[in-house]
Amino acid sequence: xxxxxxxxxxxxxxxxxxxxxxxxxxxxxxxxxxxxxxxxxxxxxxxxxxxxxxxxxxxxxxxxxxxxxxxxxxxxxxxxxxxxxxxxxxxxxxxxxxxxxxxxxxxxxxxx
Amino acid sequence: xxxxxxxxxxxxxxxxxxxxxxxxxxxxxxxxxxxxxxxxxxxxxxxxxxxxxxxxxxxxxxxxxxxxxxxxxxxxxxxxxxxxxxxxxxxxxxxxxxxxxxxxxxxxxxxxxxxxxxxxxxxxxxxxxxxxxxxxxxxxxxxxxxxxxxxxxxxxxxxxxxxxxxxxxxxxxxxxxxxxxxxxxxxxxxxxxxxxxxxxxxxxxxxxxxxxxxxxxxxxxxxxxxxxxxxxxxxxxxxx
Numbered sequence: 001x002x003x004x005x006x007x008x009x010x011x012x013x014x015x016x017x018x019x020x021x022x023x024x025x026x027x028x029x030x031x032x033x034x035x036x037x038x039x040x041x042x043x044x045x046x047x048x049x050x051x052x053x054x055x056x057x058x059x060x061x062x063x064x065x066x067x068x069x070x071x072x073x074x075x076x077x078x079x080x081x082x083x084x085x086x087x088x089x090x091x092x093x094x095x096x097x098x099x100x101x102x103x104x105x106x107x108x109x110x111x112x
Numbered sequence: 113x114x115x116x117x118x119x120x121x122x123x124x125x126x127x128x129x130x131x132x133x134x135x136x137x138x139x140x141x142x143x144x145x146x147x148x149x150x151x152x153x154x155x156x157x158x159x160x161x162x163x164x165x166x167x168x169x170x171x172x173x174x175x176x177x178x179x180x181x182x183x184x185x186x187x188x189x190x191x192x193x194x195x196x197x198x199x200x201x202x203x204x205x206x207x208x209x210x211x212x213x214x215x216x217x218x219x220x221x222x223x224x225x226x227x228x229x230x231x232x233x234x235x236x237x238x239x240x241x242x243x244x245x246x247x248x249x250x251x252x253x254x255x256x257x258x259x260x261x262x263x264x265x266x267x268x269x270x271x272x273x274x275x276x277x278x279x280x281x282x283x284x285x286x287x288x289x290x291x292x293x294x295x296x297x298x299x300x301x302x303x304x305x306x307x308x309x310x311x312x313x314x315x316x317x318x319x320x321x322x323x324x325x326x327x328x329x330x331x332x333x334x335x336x337x338x339x340x341x342x343x344x345x346x347x348x349x350x351x352x
Contacts, residue, residue, distance in 0.1 A: 049178045049229045068227070077182045077328060078208045081224045082132070084232075 043092045043112030046083060048102045052076030057098055059109065063091045071109045072096060085111055114280050115170070118143040125151040127169035128223055128237040135225065135233040140173040145272060164243035165257070166268050170279065172234040174287070181224060181231055182328045183293070187286045188220045188236050190296035191278040195271065196240070200261060203302035206321075206330050210240075211302050215256035217241050238275060242266050291326055298324040308332070310341065 056073035059065055070082045071091075092112040096102055117139055124130055124146040131144055145168040172184075185207040192210050196202050202212045210218035221237040241257035243265045259265050285292045298304070303321040310317060310332065319332040319339075329340045 047229070049226050070225075078185045078220075079181060079222045079224060081226050081231075084225055084227045086228050 043089070043110040044087050045107045046071060046085065046109045046111065048074060048104060048106045048108055049081070049083070050074070050076045051104045052081070052102060054096045054098055054100045054102060054108075055080065057094060057096065059091045059094060061091055061094055065089065065091060065111060074102070074108075083108060085109075087111055114141050115143045115276050116141070118145070120144075121146040123148045123150060125149065126237075127167055128221060128235050131169050131171045131235045132223060132225060132233070135171055135173065135235070138171055140171065142171040143276065144169050144171075164265075164268070166238070166240040166242050166271050166275070168238050168272055168275070170236040170238075170276075172236065173232075176231055176234070178226065178229060178231060181222075181234060183286050184222055184234060184236065184283075185220065186293040186297045186328050187282045188222065188238065188279065190282045190293035191275060192218050192220065192238060192240065193296060193300055194278045194282075195274045196258075199266070200258060202300070204297050204300045205302045206324055207297055207328065212256055212261055216254055217256050217258070217261075236279070240271065240275070242268050242271060294324070294326050294328070303330070 052074045053076070054072055055075045058070045058072060065071070065085045066088045067085055069085045071085055072083050074081045074083055089111040092110040094109055096106075096108050102108065119142065121127075121130075121144070124144070126149050127144045127146050129151070131138065131142065145166070147164075147167075149167055189204050189207045189210065193202055193204050196210065196212075196218070200212050200217070202210045202217060205211050205216075208220040208222070209216050210220075218238065218240040221239075222234065223237070224234045225232045241255060243259045244257045245259055246252075247255050282293045282296075301321075301324050304323060305321065307318060307320050310319060317334060319334040321330060322333050322338065323331040325331055325340065331338060331340050
């Protein structure tokens with residue numbers, strides 16, 4: 001696993017890359033690089049890792065969250081996924097509500 | 113032996129919750145079981161009624177891409193189905209309920225903790241109705257147990273070992289890109305050919321299940337045409 005820094009449209013991202021060949025025999029599909037959400041002036045945008053339905057919203061605008069706190073619970077294909085905060089901070093904005101369908105990579109919460 | 117750390121509680125709020133609360137300090141493949149759960153859950157926080165049954169959760173910390181975790185529903189359903197198939201003839205209600213004689217005999221609740229688009233852990237929760245002999249009035253038409261169906265009691269410990277053995281088998285195949293779990297879920301699907309009502313959280317519509325697909329999705333015939341669903345709550349005759 002190697003970590004690279006990539007600048008896209010002026011924003012800096014850290015990307016972890018690992019060899020597909022090393023893991024190909026032990027995984028059902030190729031691993032995907034991990035893109036750490038880069039803090040922006042507007043805060044850290046937490047996005048949906050998959051298409052699904054929001055079944056719980058655990059935070060409100062203005063609340064303080066610690067890294068690892070559950071922000072929302074996203075149900076997708078019979079799995080309930082706790083989407084946790086990648087950083088400590090204040091919830092700047094909650095962009096989804098209970099019962100809402102969301103697309104893959106749709107912004108859910110902004111942490112500032 | 114994959115499941116080297118197994119923890120048993122006589123009473124626990126929820127085996128899934130225990131693993132989610134403690135996943136950082138527990139090794140991969142930790143198994144937690146309990147005689148009773150005080151806050152056992154099905155999907156969407158539904159209460160799991162437990163009696164003298166198998167209640168266990170498996171912790172997975174393998175580095176699985178998010179796109180692949182959906183396959184675990186099929187892996188788990190196939191494992192539970194295969195575990196029971198020597199003593200009963202269950203079918204699989206896509207993909208997280210196991211049905212025996214039109215009543216639910218086992219349920220699966222898979223949860224994950226995701227940070228930065230990657231699962232930090234997955235928790236596979238399994239509940240099998242084994243030796244419970246009575247259910248509340250509102251459930252007796254929907255739930256059953258091995259004891260009710262077969263008229264005898266079973267060793268919960270032996271069934272747990274069987275479930276873990278079968279899970280390991282299907283999970284290994286899954287990790288190596290195999291589709292054995294899908295084949296089992298399709299072969300023993302209770303839904304193919306049946307009219308169902310699907311609630312996709314926006315509205316309800318009736319259709320007919322045409323197939324379970326290799327990607328784990330369900331293919332439905334609807335008035336508007338054939339449509340593939342990856343999510344949603346399937347209801348069959350409003351029973352489950």
